[in-house]
Structures are given as structure tokens and as C-alpha cells.
Amino acid sequence: MQAMVYRGPCRVRVENKEKPAIEHPNDAIVRVTCAAICGSDLHLYHGLMPDTRVGMTFGHEFVGVVDEVGPSVQNVRPGDRVMVPFNICCGSCYFCARELYSCCHNVNPNASAVGGIYGYSHTCGGYDGGQAEYVRVPFADVGPTAIPDWMEEEDAVLLTDACPTGYQGAEMGSIKEGDVVVVFGAGPVGLFAAKSSWLMGAGRVIVIDHLDYRLEKAREFAHAETINFTQVDDIVLHLKKLTDYLGADVCIDAVGAEADGSFWQVVSNNKLKLQGGSPVALNWAIDSVRKAGTVSVVGAYGPLFSAVKFGDVMNKGLTIRSAQCSVKRHWPRLFQHVKNGVLKPSAIVTHRVPLNEIAEGYHIMASKLDECVKSLVYTSPH
Amino acid sequence: MAYLAQKPPLAPPSNELRSRIPGWGVDLDPKDRPAVPKEQFKPDATGAHWDFPERQPARWPREKSPEHAFLTPVFGTACPPSGISGAIRRYAYRFSEGRTSHWLLLLMADRIDVMESRVGALLKGRPDSRLMETGVLSEFKRHGLRSRLGHHRADVKHQWIDVLLFAAPYLAVTAGALYFATRRTPARRILRDR
Ligand SMILES: NC(=O)c1ccc[n+]([C@@H]2O[C@H](COP(=O)([O-])OP(=O)(O)OC[C@H]3O[C@@H](n4cnc5c(N)ncnc54)[C@H](O)[C@@H]3O)[C@@H](O)[C@H]2O)c1
Ligand SMILES: [Zn+2]
Numbered sequence: 001m002q003a004m005v006y007r008g009p010c011r012v013r014v015e016n017k018e019k020p021a022i023e024h025p026n027d028a029i030v031r032v033t034c035a036a037i038c039g040s041d042l043h044l045y046h047g048l049m050p051d052t053r054v055g056m057t058f059g060h061e062f063v064g065v066v067d068e069v070g071p072s073v074q075n076v077r078p079g080d081r082v083m084v085p086f087n088i089c090c091g092s093c094y095f096c097a098r099e100l101y102s103c104c105h106n107v108n109p110n111a112s113a114v115g116g117i118y119g120y121s122h123t124c125g126g127y128d129g130g131q132a133e134y135v136r137v138p139f140a141d142v143g144p145t146a147i148p149d150w151m152e153e154e155d156a157v158l159l160t161d162a163c164p165t166g167y168q169g170a171e172m173g174s175i176k177e178g179d180v181v182v183v184f185g186a187g188p189v190g191l192f193a194a195k196s197s198w199l200m201g202a203g204r205v206i207v208i209d210h211l212d213y214r215l216e217k218a219r220e221f222a223h224a225e226t227i228n229f230t231q232v233d234d235i236v237l238h239l240k241k242l243t244d245y246l247g248a249d250v251c252i253d254a255v256g257a258e259a260d261g262s263f264w265q266v267v268s269n270n271k272l273k274l275q276g277g278s279p280v281a282l283n284w285a286i287d288s289v290r291k292a293g294t295v296s297v298v299g300a301y302g303p304l305f306s307a308v309k310f311g312d313v314m315n316k317g318l319t320i321r322s323a324q325c326s327v328k329r330h331w332p333r334l335f336q337h338v339k340n341g342v343l344k345p346s347a348i349v350t351h352r353v354p355l356n357e358i359a360e361g362y363h364i365m366a367s368k369l370d371e372c373v374k375s376l377v378y379t380s381p382h
Numbered sequence: 383m384a385y386l387a388q389k390p391p392l393a394p395p396s397n398e399l400r401s402r403i404p405g406w407g408v409d410l411d412p413k414d415r416p417a418v419p420k421e422q423f424k425p426d427a428t429g430a431h432w433d434f435p436e437r438q439p440a441r442w443p444r445e446k447s448p449e450h451a452f453l454t455p456v457f458g459t460a461c462p463p464s465g466i467s468g469a470i471r472r473y474a475y476r477f478s479e480g481r482t483s484h485w486l487l488l489l490m491a492d493r494i495d496v497m498e499s500r501v502g503a504l505l506k507g508r509p510d511s512r513l514m515e516t517g518v519l520s521e522f523k524r525h526g527l528r529s530r531l532g533h534h535r536a537d538v539k540h541q542w543i544d545v546l547l548f549a550a551p552y553l554a555v556t557a558g559a560l561y562f563a564t565r566r567t568p569a570r571r572i573l574r575d576r
């Protein structure tokens with residue numbers, strides 16, 4: 001089969017790989033019809049995530065058709081069209097039993113600090129991902145769900161990660177009616193976080209980025225106010241003035257490890273890879289939120305240390321909430337929102353690339369060329 | 383203002399927002415949100431029909447964090463460790479995730495893996511191509527310049543560092559070669575004296 005393969009920092013190519021096989025009685029093999037490139041993939045692509053091995057296939061957002069199932073699989077059958085949450089989870093451990101699927105303890109021998117994720121380095125379990133023609137899906141009775149008839153494929157792909165992650169980002173902010181919510185990052189996750197903040201009754205939603213075209217998307221798709229942080233002297237001070245010197249009630253970090261905006265953070269992290277992530281947006285969030293406010297972190301950071309301003313967290317009495325999204329617990333509610341037209345996840349898709357051009361797809365996403373917000377990958381001509 | 387007891391009027395009234403923003407407030411009740419409360423004990427609702435999963439057979443001594451009591455019943459089988467990078471990786475897994483050595487060793491192995499794989503690919507007749515694998519050709523097809531210039535992008539300001547990092551190994555090799563070429567080595571002196 002054809003599969004995207006990592007060849008080293010900023011290098012990927014398509015190779016002929018062996019089709020994955022059933023390795024456990026509850027495995028399924030899924031023929032991927034549509035996948036996506038996530039902002040998280042860029043952290044791997046840039047060589048920031050420890051134990052990212054050459055030869056690995058990335059891709060944790062995908063939908064497809066069940067091709068084969070192991071002997072103990074009961075809930076899906078060959079031929080079913082399924083969407084697969086990015087979390088690999090067993091459904092029976094301490095964490096899964098409490099709906100914390102991203103924390104599953106039975107699927108990732110490489111680390112106890114994170115669960116299993118498709119195509120997301122060996123630190124997240126060493127599973128090949130879905131930017132390929134076929135993918136092994138462990139615990140087929142727990143993760144995958146049949147795509148409802150009324151749901152469009154591109155909406156389904158975005159419901160496997162970006163959309164629920166943004167939603168959970170807002171949810172972890174414990175937003176109350178009338179709250180001022182500041183979202184750092186106008187990528188897919190930030191856009192969904194901003195949109196979801198309104199659903200939870202925010203009074204103002206302000207999105208920060210340095211890419212004008214994404215901020216335009218934030219105004220149009222998420223009805224948000226926007227600020228390009230390169231156009232103000234000091235974003236923290238600017239936000240304090242905007243909130244009458246109180247600070248925002250809730251700040252959401254939807255930027256993560258490769259945040260820009262501070263020369264030294266960028267050099268030490270993005271360029272020299274000496275940190276587990278550049279916490280520029282996180283520090284801005286900590287400093288812009290009001291005392292006793294909440295900072296919700298869905299932006300991803302690596303397991304190494306980062307220069308986070310923790311003194312301010314402590315002195316301000318902040319609540320920090322953070323998680324890899326537990327996708328499946330959000331599906332019933334999000335399905336309802338998509339069905340009722342409250343959410344249209346695929347509205348943020350800007351690019352569709354065939355699998356054999358994936359190297360260019362990654363470059364476009366990573367370098368933010370051509371006004372790219374979200375790129376889908378099609379395994380067959382589209 | 384924050385200096386007084388009442389919250390400043392920062393937001394428009396809710397009914398205005400409800401009429402302007404599609405879906406405003408559909409999840410207004412903080413208690414009625416899917417992941418609230420954070421932990422909800424529902425062991426029978428996950429689709430799992432086992433107390434503990436069957437164990438996937440291990441085809442090689444699978445690397446495992448010492449913070450796990452045993453090899454997890456299910457695990458990924460992409461890219462078994464091999465070569466020098468594989469040896470470093472296996473060694474790194476002796477350290478807990480709390481130890482910086484664990485992560486720094488893994489990062490070092492990642493870089494060595496790239497070098498090993500580049501040689502391996504060459505020997506297998508499928509050499510790596512910087513041009514094709516970096517996707518850099520999209521710069522021409524997807525408005526590389528126009529995307530970057532005149533848009534207040536923060537990253538454009540430090541892109542010269544990428545050029546420097548890219549050129550660094552080549553510059554080092556060239557400088558080294560020049561140094562040795564111009565240095566007065568004993569062999570040269572003998573040649574010249576003859
Ligand atoms: N928690 C989860 O489950 C989960 C799931 C998906 C993605 N993520 C993470 O969320 C983050 C965002 O993902 P994405 O797909 O939207 O990525 P993306 O790269 O498309 O978006 C990131 C955005 O942040 C902007 N940005 C950079 N520095 C900034 C700063 N200092 N302030 C404000 N904005 C800044 C960038 O210009 C970009 O638009 C990534 O770190 C990703 O790994 C987490
Ligand atoms: Zn993702």
C-alpha cells in the first residue's frame with residue numbers, strides 16, 4: 001500500500017509499505033478514504049517530539065471503510081464507513097472507565113504520561129497513522145463509530161480531532177455567561193475553540209494570531225474579534241486595556257509548542273530544540289487572564305521542560321486545565337450540533353491534497369502558504 | 383473596573399448575542415456539558431467487553447517505560463529499533479519519564495536515526511531527495527513569496543536563522559577544507575623543500 005513516511009525533520013515521502021495486519025483479536029484494518037494534516041503533525045514534522053522514528057506513518061485524523069476485523073470484534077463489520085477518534089483506547093482501564101480516553105493506560109508502553117495516538121511517535125505508543133491507504137485500528141469495539149448517514153465525510157474527519165479539541169478547550173475554560181474569552185491561535189483548534197466559546201455563553205471572544213488570513217477566518221467562521229499580535233506593542237498590556245485592566249476571564253492556548261512572538265523562545269525551542277515547546281502563547285495567556293481566572297491549554301507541548309512563567313500562575317491563583325482531547329465523550333453533543341447546523345466543521349478546510357503529493361501538503365501547512373488553514377489528504381483521486 | 387466590586391460591562395447583553403451569533407448559549411449551563419464533571423465512572427458504556435484486554439503477542443523485546451508495571455496489552459509495532467539509534471533508544475528506556483536523560487537520549491537517537499536511514503536508503507537504491515521530500519517546490523506553486531511578504535508575519539523576521547542552520551554544516555565543511563588546504567603541514571613542507 002501507499003503510505004506517507006517520515007524521513008527526518010521537514011522531510012516526508014510516500015513509500016510502498018506492507019498493508020497492516022490484525023495483531024490483536026480486537027483490531028480492525030480500515031481502508032482510509034480521507035485523512036487530515038493536524039497542527040500536531042507539524043511538531044513531529046519539525047523533529048520536536050522525542051522518539052519520532054524514520055519510517056513512521058503519521059496521521060491521527062482519518063475516516064474510512066472497515067476492511068477486516070479481528071475475531072473478537074462485535075461493534076463494526078467489514079464495509080462499515082467509520083470515523084476513528086485520534087485516541088487509541090482500551091475502554092476498560094482506570095482512565096477509560098472514567099471517560100478519560102486520552103489517558104488510556106493499556107495502549108502505550110513507551111510512556112505512562114500519555115495514552116496512545118495514531119501516527120504520533122513512539123512516545124505515544126508507536127502506532128502507524130492514517131495518512132496511508134490502510135491503517136491498523138486497535139480496540140475496534142471502543143474507538144471507531146459508524147459515520148451517520150446524514151454526516152458529510154469532511155465533517156466526520158474534522159470530528160476525529162480538531163473540532164472536539166477546540167470544543168474541549170472551551171469546555172475546560174469553564175466559561176460562564178458573559179465571560180471574556182481570549183483564544184491564542186487561529187488555527188483549526190483555535191477556530192473551533194472560539195466558536196465553541198459562544199455556544200457556552202461567552203460575552204466576548206477575542207482571537208490572537210499573527211496570520212492575517214487566519215484572523216479573517218476567525219471573524220467570519222467564529223464571529224470573533226481579532227488582534228494581530230505583531231500590530232500591537234505588547235499584547236498582554238493591550239488585552240488588559242481592552243478588559244478595563246481586569247484581564248480576561250478565560251484564556252485558551254490553542255498554539256502549543258511552536259509559538260512565535262519571542263525571538264529567544266523561538267531560537268531556543270523551534271530552531272535549536274532545547275525546550276519541550278516554546279511557551280510564548282502560554283505565557284501570554286497566563287499574563288492576560290485575570291487573577292483567579294482559568295487558562296485552558298489544548299496546544300500541545302513535548303515532554304521536555306519549557307520556560308513557563310509559573311510564578312504568575314501561583315500568585316494569580318489561576319486554574320490551569322489541560323488535556324489531549326478525549327474525543328469520543330464529546331461526539332454525542334457535537335453530532336447534535338452538526339446535525340442542527342450549529343457547527344459546520346468542514347467550513348475551515350482550505351486544501352485537499354492527494355496522498356502522493358503529501359510532501360507539498362506538509363510544506364504548505366508548516367509554512368502557512370497559500371492561506372492554508374486545514375489540509376485534507378485523499379488516498380484516491382478527488 | 384477591577385478596582386470596584388462590580389464586573390465592568392465588557393460584554394454586550396446576552397439577548398443581543400443570541401440573535402447575532404448562531405448557536406450562542408446552546409451549551410450555556412456549565413453543568414450540562416459533555417465532559418462535566420471531568421471524571422464520570424461509566425465502565426459499561428465504552429464498548430469494551432473485557433475486564434482486561436487480551437495480550438497482543440510481542441514480536442521483539444518491546445521498549446517500555448519503567449513507569450509501567452508491565453508491557454501494555456496492546457502497543458504499536460511501527461519501526462522496531464535497529465542500528466545505533468535503536469541501541470540508544472533501548473538504553474533510554476531504562477530511565478523513567480521523570481529523567482531528562484530519557485528524553486535527551488531519545489532526541490539524540492532521532493538525529494542518528496536520520497543519518498542511518500539516509501545511508502540505508504541510498505544502499506537500497508531509494509535515496510532521499512531534499513527537493514522532493516521537503517515539498518519545497520510548493521513554494522513556486524503556492525505563492526511562497528506572496529504568502530510571506532507584506533502580511534505582518536512574525537516568522538518571516540527570523541527566517542534567516544533557518545538559512546544559517548541549513549548552511550551551517552556546509553560552511554563548516556568548507557571552512558575545514560580551506561583550513562587544511564592552506565595549513566603548512568609537514569608533508570607540504572617536505573614537498574616544497576624538495
Ligand atoms: N489537546 C489536543 O488534544 C490537541 C489536538 C489537536 C491539536 N492540538 C494542538 O493544538 C495546537 C494548535 O493546533 P492547530 O491544528 O490549530 O495548529 P496550527 O499550527 O494550524 O495553528 C497554530 C496557530 O497559532 C498561531 N500562533 C503562533 N504563535 C502564536 C502566538 N504567540 N500567539 C497566538 N497565535 C500564535 C499560528 O500562526 C497558527 O495560526 C497545536 O499545538 C496542536 O498540537 C492539541
Ligand atoms: Zn491533532
Ligand SMILES: [Zn+2]
Nearest residue numbers: 090093096104
Ligand atoms: Zn484504557
